[in-house]
Amino acid sequence: MFYACSLLKNTRLDKEWELIDISKKIKVPVKYLEAIENEQINCFPQEPYCSLIIKDYADYLGLNGTDILALFRRDFEQKRKQKTTRNNSFSFTPRFTFIVSLIAVIVLFSGYLISEYYKFHQPPKLKINWPLEFTLSSSTFDITGTTDPESTIRINDDLILVNNDGTFEKKVSLSNGDNKIIIESTSPNGKKTVEEKIINSSL
DSSP states (O other): OOHHHHHHHHHHHHHTOOHHHHHHHHTOOHHHHHHHHTTOGGGSOOTTHHHHHHHHHHHHTTSOHHHHHHHHHHHHHHHHHHHHHHHHOOOOOHHHHHHHHHHHHHHHHHHHHHHHHHHHHSOOOEEEOOOSOSEESSSEEEEEEEEOTTSEEEETTEEEOOOTTSEEEEEEEOOSEEEEEEEEEEOTTSOEEEEEEEEEEOO
């Protein structure tokens, strides 16, 4: 609140003077006098014109123009500081919290969808526990490995059961000489990952 503005307005009303008459006497547009009386800061004239109007208006009303101007400047400075503080302050209002929460949910959900999209369109992982030596002296050997639980495994075109944790195993028969082992993992969307090795058997 501008105490100086209220004092000017109340004094004028007590004297029952019209703004239009005062405007003509002190040669100030009525719109500026109305803005000052009604504390319409955005409509105040620019300085130093505003201060001159305040002082002349106060003097015309029989008040001490210098004192009224000092009051006005004090109130104006307080208003300016309050406005700056409000603009710089930050508070978690319910509306702000709701908006932030909504954005977080949207971001998380979008991230999940993107992750699932890339996961669906990526070839399945496939890890094979190959023997340390690729020349064996037996007619069979056990192949074990892991893949995505949703994928299917074929070893040399034989369909192999994949466990719930993605592990699988199969005993493979070998013939004498080189044996080509092809292991193929296929995801539900048809993407494939293939590994192959040559295992030599010396029976």
